[in-house]
Structure formats: structure tokens, C-alpha cells
Amino acid sequence: MNTRTGRWDVRLTPAAVHDFDGIVEWTADHFGPTQAGRYGDTILDALRTLRAGPSALGVRPRDDIAPGLMTLPVARGGRTGRHLIVFRIVPDDHHPTVDVLRILHESMDLPRHLTDDEIT
Numbered sequence: 014m015n016t017r018t019g020r021w022d023v024r025l026t027p028a029a030v031h032d033f034d035g036i037v038e039w040t041a042d043h044f045g046p047t048q049a050g051r052y053g054d055t056i057l058d059a060l061r062t063l064r065a066g067p068s069a070l071g072v073r074p075r076d077d078i079a080p081g082l083m084t085l086p087v088a089r090g091g092r093t094g095r096h097l098i099v100f101r102i103v104p105d106d107h108h109p110t111v112d113v114l115r116i117l118h119e120s121m122d123l124p125r126h127l128t129d130d131e132i133t
Contacts, residue, residue, distance in 0.1 A: 021066040022110040028131075029098075032116040036096060055094050056116060059087040063111045067102055075099075078124050079132035086119070095119050099127065 025033070033056060041049035062069045067083060075082040081101045087094035097119050103110040114131045117123060124132070 020109065021064050022108050023060055023063045023113065024110060025060075025113045026115075026131075028128075029113045029116055036116060052094065055092045056087050056096065056098075058092070059085055059089060059094070059098055060113065062089065063098065063100065063113070066109060066111060075123070078127070082114075082132065084123075087116075097123075099123065099131075 033053070036056065037049050037053045040052045062071070063085060069085065071085050071089060073084050075084050082099065083101065084097045084099055087096045087098065095118055096116055098113055099115040099117060100111050100113045103112050115127060117126055
């Protein structure tokens with residue numbers, strides 16, 4: 014999945030796509046397909062917010078986990094959500110890019126759910 018409009022490219026890793034699919038599936042199983050669609054849209058809206066890059070409202074540096082790591086809560090604009098988008102910036106003068114590494118529940122121990130490749 015690659016969203017390329019606006020100033021920044023937003024790329025999702027396979028792990029992030031898997032997270033998204035799992036979140037929507039879990040929500041459908043527990044709250045029904047309508048709610049799953051709404052929550053999926055909430056996450057997609059947060060991903061679109063990342064087109065503004067690291068200056069997007071709500072972005073938090075997470076150097077406590079790994080240098081350059083950042084998070085963005087999916088809850089925004091009156092929508093509720095308990096997941097965080099975990100990402101880092103890929104420097105490139107021609108196509109500045111946000112790499113979304115994972116989409117994780119806020120109660121998770123983030124370092125435990127990130128691989129060494131994701132945090133180095």
C-alpha cells in the first residue's frame with residue numbers, strides 16, 4: 014500500500030498492512046462490519062494525516078524506543094481509536110517518505126512488538 018499525494022509519500026510495510034487487516038477483522042468479529050468499516054476509515058484518515066510528514070498534528074518522537082522512531086494516535090477529529098501508527102522518516106530530497114512500520118494498540122509494549130530491523 015502506497016499513498017502518494019501531498020508533500021510526503023506514505024508507505025506501509027507488510028507488517029503494517031497485516032496489522033491493519035487484523036485490526037479491521039478483529040473489530041468486525043467483536044463489533045460488527047459497520048463498526049469495522051468506521052474504524053478502518055479512522056485509521057486511513059490518520060495515515061492520510063502523515064502526508065504532512067513529521068510536523069503533522071499529534072506526532073510524537075519516540076527516541077526512547079529507537080532513534081528516529083515516531084508515533085501518531087489514530088484518534089483525531091472527533092473520532093475515537095486506541096491504536097498508534099509507528100513510523101520513521103526516510104530522508105530523500107526528491108521524495109520525502111514516511112515508512113509506517115506497524116499499527117499497534119496503545120496498551121502494547123511497543124519495543125516488544127517491533128523487530129530489530131524496524132528499530133535500527
